[in-house]
Amino acid sequence: SYVLTQPPSVSVAPGQTARITCGGNIGRESVHWYQQRPGQAPVLVVYDDSDRPSGIPERFSGSKSGNTATLTIIRVEAGDEADYYCQVWDSSSDHGGVFGGGTKVTVL
Amino acid sequence: EVQLVQSGAEVKKPGESLKISCQGSGYRFTDYWIGWVRQKPGKGLEWMGVIDPDDSDTTYSPSFQGQVTISADTSISTAYLHWSTLKASDTAVYYCARHDGAMDVWGQGTTVTVSS
Numbered sequence: 374s375y376v377l378t379q380p381p382s383v384s385v386a387p388g389q390t391a392r393i394t395c396g397g398n399i400g401r402e403s404v405h406w407y408q409q410r411p412g413q414a415p416v417l418v419v420y421d422d423s424d425r426p427s428g429i430p431e432r433f434s435g436s437k438s439g440n441t442a443t444l445t446i447i448r449v450e451a452g453d454e455a456d457y458y459c460q461v462w463d464s465s466s467d468h469g470g471v472f473g474g475g476t477k478v479t480v481l
Numbered sequence: 482e483v484q485l486v487q488s489g490a491e492v493k494k495p496g497e498s499l500k501i502s503c504q505g506s507g508y509r510f511t512d513y514w515i516g517w518v519r520q521k522p523g524k525g526l527e528w529m530g531v532i533d534p535d536d537s538d539t540t541y542s543p544s545f546q547g548q549v550t551i552s553a554d555t556s557i558s559t560a561y562l563h564w565s566t567l568k569a570s571d572t573a574v575y576y577c578a579r580h581d582g583a584m585d586v587w588g589q590g591t592t593v594t595v596s597s
Binding site for chain 2: 405
């Protein structure tokens with residue numbers, strides 16, 4: 374089955390840069406990223422590898438190189454503390470969507 | 482405003498059936514798929530399946546195939562997630578989301594508790 378691998382946790386000081394990776398057989402797939410704050414529904418922060426929905430701060434950006442996608446958050450703020458998930462549509466098997474295991478971002 | 486509004490929390494017993502709903506507004510309901518996502522307590526997001534409301538075509542994750550049924554009623558812009566026989570392990574929060582590759586609009590979530 375399709376597997377997306379994320380680090381369980383990332384810690385970053387306020388004002389610094391957080392990078393969250395998502396690895397898997399994603400070279401030909403579009404990668405999407407979601408932020409989920411405690412007790413809230415997920416929010417789309419990056420779609421199609423590197424596009425940002427309206428209303429998402431420019432501090433959030435996405436990139437992909439080979440089989441690794443990266444969500445980068447610059448000038449990290451306390452409000453960025455949340456779980457972040459990557460997601461793709463598995464077009465090779467048409468089994469649908471797949472989420473990574475999630476990364477907890479802690480702002481020190 | 483585009484939004485998805487889900488039905489309220491449910492408390493059920495093992496073996497019972499359940500159908501929860503997700504009503505879309507602010508857009509043409511048949512223009513976007515609706516997906517369902519499970520989140521068990523303290524755990525990550527799990528993609529369950531998706532429906533194209535335009536033709537009711539569905540795709541399920543292998544993990545959920547045969548365990549749930551996704552349907553839609555376009556006359557009331559509503560998608561459904563149905564269980565015929567609930568288990569304690571179905572206890573979770575269930576989210577619906579508008580699905581166009583990415584899941585760009587999410588419902589508020591429905592908490593389902595299955596306990597004897």
